[in-house]
Amino acid sequence: MNQEESQALFEGDSWRNRAVCPIDTIYGVGYRIKARVLPYLIGFVYLVPTSDSKWIMIDSGCGDDDSSADVESGFRIIREEYDHSFKPETISHLCLTHAHVDHAGGVCEFKRQTNAIVAVHAFESRLVESYDEVARVENCRYAHFLLESGVPPESVEAVLDGFGFRPGRLHSATVDATLYGGEKIGPLQTVYLPGHSSGHLAFLCGNAIFSGDLLLSKTLSQIWPARMTPQTGLLNYVHSLLKLKTIALRYEELHGRKLTAFPAHEEPIFDVPARVDKALRGLERRNARLLNLFREETSPMTLWEILPKMYWSGRPNREFFALSDIGSRVEFFLQLNLLRVVDSERLSYSNPAIRYRLSLANTEATKNSIKQVVGMCLTSDQPDLI
Ligand SMILES: [Zn+2]
Numbered sequence: 001m002n003q004e005e006s007q008a009l010f011e012g013d014s015w016r017n018r019a020v021c022p023i024d025t026i027y028g029v030g031y032r033i034k035a036r037v038l039p040y041l042i043g044f045v046y047l048v049p050t051s052d053s054k055w056i057m058i059d060s061g062c063g064d065d066d067s068s069a070d071v072e073s074g075f076r077i078i079r080e081e082y083d084h085s086f087k088p089e090t091i092s093h094l095c096l097t098h099a100h101v102d103h104a105g106g107v108c109e110f111k112r113q114t115n116a117i118v119a120v121h122a123f124e125s126r127l128v129e130s131y132d133e134v135a136r137v138e139n140c141r142y143a144h145f146l147l148e149s150g151v152p153p154e155s156v157e158a159v160l161d162g163f164g165f166r167p168g169r170l171h172s173a174t175v176d177a178t179l180y181g182g183e184k185i186g187p188l189q190t191v192y193l194p195g196h197s198s199g200h201l202a203f204l205c206g207n208a209i210f211s212g213d214l215l216l217s218k219t220l221s222q223i224w225p226a227r228m229t230p231q232t233g234l235l236n237y238v239h240s241l242l243k244l245k246t247i248a249l250r251y252e253e254l255h256g257r258k259l260t261a262f263p264a265h266e267e268p269i270f271d272v273p274a275r276v277d278k279a280l281r282g283l284e285r286r287n288a289r290l291l292n293l294f295r296e297e298t299s300p301m302t303l304w305e306i307l308p309k310m311y312w313s314g315r316p317n318r319e320f321f322a323l324s325d326i327g328s329r330v331e332f333f334l335q336l337n338l339l340r341v342v343d344s345e346r347l348s349y350s351n352p353a354i355r356y357r358l359s360l361a362n363t364e365a366t367k368n369s370i371k372q373v374v375g376m377c378l379t380s381d382q383p384d385l386i
């Protein structure tokens, strides 16, 4: 199957209904298995062949009955329709792009079925091994973030529930291989691309890159304030997008064909540089909309007050995600001195809600796009040493 045939397979609507799709890689045919990874979210688990007739599984679904049943049914379809020699025991590695529940929740179950080596970035390994401990600690921090965002104290519990990062939600599993980026696992090369999460990895496999949640084909990925989760935030996220674009451009220059990205949700991306540029434009548009809101509103606003103005069609129980998105943009504007905190002398532990207004002091910085700031701060040249 060449790239055109592979691309044709995913075009139109037929791909959406396919439980299993073959994927063309230069190392052989891999598979994409569709699974309901959260009650409201479809995602994919990938299988990549290795040279010694084994398989590498990328991500594991959320571990609830529906999600694992979808993955197991995918295994059956592969064996019955595509590759009679396939069986779960031939999966040698279970590699995670990151440890969000829709990717890592099934690790315990599929490690039991396959006895595979579980590999994850160092910064996500604690979440895989000690989910309950991390969930308890982080929920306390997130509760403070919500109070600071102006969420009424009586609504904090409900908003946190919508996020669903609750102790007991998934079974922890032992991590066998800790990754940092740059490792080789069979045909895969790990690439550290933080931003959507602190230890987010993509797996490069010749002409394919399994890109997790970093870049989706239609919607913008979820971003979080860096002060909530280290190595996330708008700047780290955009830095990783630009890194992915550079990898794709270098691949095309070297091989004369495009690199295809297979995200963990939504369709494959056949033109990665164009999709990165479009995502960047989308991020800038949202930033511009938020700045405009501040320009139009005469009274200072909390994140909770911004929320219905930014996301008037937001789905119920999604407030935490929307507040995190707004919070990451406000954090960026604060870093650039575009916003001011109003009445800061009133802030206290019992009254932590922060109200922001536009700062008129720094008009120069409003001209800088996120991409420019990333260029200036994260990829600036080495200093001249005297
Ligand atoms: Zn994620």
Ligand SMILES: [Zn+2]
Pocket: 043, 100, 102, 103, 213, 264, 265
């Ligand atoms: Zn995801």
